[in-house]
Structure formats: structure tokens, C-alpha cells
Amino acid sequence: MMSEAASQQLRVQRIEWEAEGIFSLALARPDGADLPAYEPGAHIDLALPNGITRSYSLCGDPADRKRYVVAVGLDAASRGGSAYIHTQLRVGQMLTVSGPRNHFPLVQDAPMVVLIAGGIGITPLFCMARQLSQQGRPYAMHYAARNPQRMAFLSGLQALQGAVHPHFDDTAGGPLDVAAIFARYAKGTHFYCCGPLPMLAAFEAAASAAGVAEDCVHVEYFTAKPQDKAGAESSFTVVLGRSGGEFTIPVDKSILDVLTAGGIKIESSCQDGICGTCEVKVLEGMPDHRDSVLTKAEQAAGKSMMVCVSRCQGARLVLDL
Numbered sequence: 327m328m329s330e331a332a333s334q335q336l337r338v339q340r341i342e343w344e345a346e347g348i349f350s351l352a353l354a355r356p357d358g359a360d361l362p363a364y365e366p367g368a369h370i371d372l373a374l375p376n377g378i379t380r381s382y383s384l385c386g387d388p389a390d391r392k393r394y395v396v397a398v399g400l401d402a403a404s405r406g407g408s409a410y411i412h413t414q415l416r417v418g419q420m421l422t423v424s425g426p427r428n429h430f431p432l433v434q435d436a437p438m439v440v441l442i443a444g445g446i447g448i449t450p451l452f453c454m455a456r457q458l459s460q461q462g463r464p465y466a467m468h469y470a471a472r473n474p475q476r477m478a479f480l481s482g483l484q485a486l487q488g489a490v491h492p493h494f495d496d497t498a499g500g501p502l503d504v505a506a507i508f509a510r511y512a513k514g515t516h517f518y519c520c521g522p523l524p525m526l527a528a529f530e531a532a533a534s535a536a537g538v539a540e541d542c543v544h545v546e547y548f549t550a551k552p553q554d555k556a557g558a559e560s561s562f563t564v565v566l567g568r569s570g571g572e573f574t575i576p577v578d579k580s581i582l583d584v585l586t587a588g589g590i591k592i593e594s595s596c597q598d599g600i601c602g603t604c605e606v607k608v609l610e611g612m613p614d615h616r617d618s619v620l621t622k623a624e625q626a627a628g629k630s631m632m633v634c635v636s637r638c639q640g641a642r643l644v645l646d647l
């Protein structure tokens with residue numbers, strides 16, 4: 327899953343209103359050259375001029391190598407990312423963009439794919455729906471928003487060949503019944519979900535209750551998964567496997583904080599365990615995973631970790647740094 331992804335300067339070529347509170351941006355190289363290829367589910371990190379870096383899923387057509395398209399929902403609790411994009415970003419501005427990276431890939435041999443989106447969570451799933459439609463593969467989309475005015479890309483989805491089931495909370499009198507969706511599809515179906523935390527929690531609980539195999543359940547978090555680790559903190563040692571350096575990680579600092587302060591260069595973006603940018607290989611020791619990126623199987627394997635949030639189950643970790 328780990329990948330190298332270089333940074334580059336891209337120009338904001340277009341900003342478009344997609345729905346209430348949702349803008350899309352198209353970013354292109356100033357020289358018009360091709361951008362690095364990506365697959366549905368991939369995201370890029372935008373380093374904004376206000377010093378904030380945010381990850382956004384690519385929602386355009388991967389066959390279009392000339393531009394990256396992302397959509398940004400204005401978050402009422404914005405810490406400066408979506409608010410900057412909605413109020414200050416202008417066409418023609420240059421942004422430092424890193425990626426693409428993909429922690430939410432589309433399985434290519436699934437007999438049936440069900441995409442469940444909530445609000446701005448539509449972005450990676452729109453990209454998947456387009457590819458599934460182009461490939462003539464069976465899929466269905468269940469898409470929830472508060473009302474039609476807040477539902478981006480609906481006409482684009484309806485122009486594709488898969489079934490689209492929109493759900494409007496306001497008229498339905500409540501959120502999409504995610505649990506009821508699982509009963510409708512045969513064993514072997516792959517389910518993908520991206521949306522707000524309550525939807526993701528309902529999705530994961532319902533998938534588990536329905537007995538869906540773990541490798542058929544795919545989730546993308548936009549905000550960090552709640553962690554139940556209160557009182558579990560302790561300090562530990564991180565050893566750098568390549569250089570031999572040794573660092574103590576105190577209870578109130580992350581591995582990323584300590585190593586960065588020690589002059590070790592590690593790429594990072596969200597610092598919240600959701601983007602995957604700071605993933606580092608683990609050579610020895612067992613991480614205490616606190617990210618929202620790795621699957622349960624990947625976490626159990628303990629071969630890599632997100633050093634912005636994850637810690638150590640024991641006293642010592644050796645990292646591939």
C-alpha cells in the first residue's frame with residue numbers, strides 16, 4: 327500500500343459550484359503536461375497558502391491525464407482548509423500538490439460492487455462508479471444527502487449505467503438505513519462506504535452483523551475514527567533501522583513530532599491518521615494502531631504504521647528510517 331508520491335506545483339484551472347456548500351476544483355500543470363496516473367479511490371494532498379495541508383479524493387476521470395479534479399465541502403467546523411478554498415482560493419493560483427496516493431482501491435474482480443456515499447463522501451465513489459460504468463461491470467450506488475440542493479454530481483451519476491438510489495434525509499425523515507442495504511445483495515458483493523462518521527460507524531457495524539467477509543468491506547474516513555485508548559498511553563523507544571538513531575516518545579508527543587524535531591524528514595499531511603502520507607514500514611515491534619487508513623488485516627500484520635497517531639504496544643519499535 328505504501329507509495330512514493332512527489333510534490334508538484336499545479337495551477338487552479340477551474341473552480342465550479344457543484345451543490346450547496348460544495349465546490350469542485352480542477353488542477354493542471356502549468357506546462358500542460360500529463361499528470362501522474364491514478365486509480366479510483368486515490369487522493370491528493372493540497373498544501374494551501376495559509377499553511378494548512380488537506381487531502382481530497384480525486385473525483386474526475388482517471389483517463390484525463392491533464393487535470394486532477396477534487397470536490398470540497400465547506401465544513402462548518404473548518405480549521406482553515408475548506409473555508410480557505412471556499413472563500414479565498416482563486417482561479418490561476420498555484421498550489422503545492424502531493425500524491426496521488428490510494429488507500430481505498432477498487433477491487434477489480436468483484437462480481438458486484440455497492441457504493442454507499444454520504445454527502446461529500448461521494449467524491450471517491452463517483453470516480454469508482456465512472457470506471458465501473460466504463461468497464462460494464464455491475465454496481466449500484468446508494469447516495470445520501472440532507473436534500474437535493476446538497477447532493478453533488480447526481481446528474482453525472484445518473485448518466486452512468488449503474489443503478490443510483492438517492493436518499494434525502496429531510497424528506498425521508500432520517501438518515502439512510504445502511505443496515506437494510508446489506509440484505510439486498512448476494513454473498514461476494516464488495517461494499518464501499520465514504521461519508522460522515524455516523525454513517526461509517528453504522529456501515530461497519532451492519533457489515534459485521536450481516537457476516538460480510540472483511541475483505542469485501544471497504545471504508546474511507548474523511549475525519550479520524552474515534553479511538554478508545556483513554557488511559558492507555560505510555561512512553562516507548564523508536565529506533566531508526568537504517569541510521570541507528572534512537573528516540574524516546576513521551577506520552578504527550580507523537581512519533582512524527584519527536585522524529586521531526588530530531589531532524590528526521592517524514593512526509594505528513596493530515597496528522598490525524600486519515601490520509602496515509604506518513605506511513606512508515608515497521609521492522610521490529612508491534613504498533614498500537616490508531617489510524618483510519620489501514621484495514622484490520624493490515625493493522626494486525628503490523629508491517630507499517632501511521633506515525634502521526636499510532637504508538638507502540640510494547641517498549642520498542644524499529645522503523646525503516
Ligand code: FES
Nearest residue numbers: 595597602604634
Ligand atoms: S499525516 Fe495523514 S495519516 Fe499521518
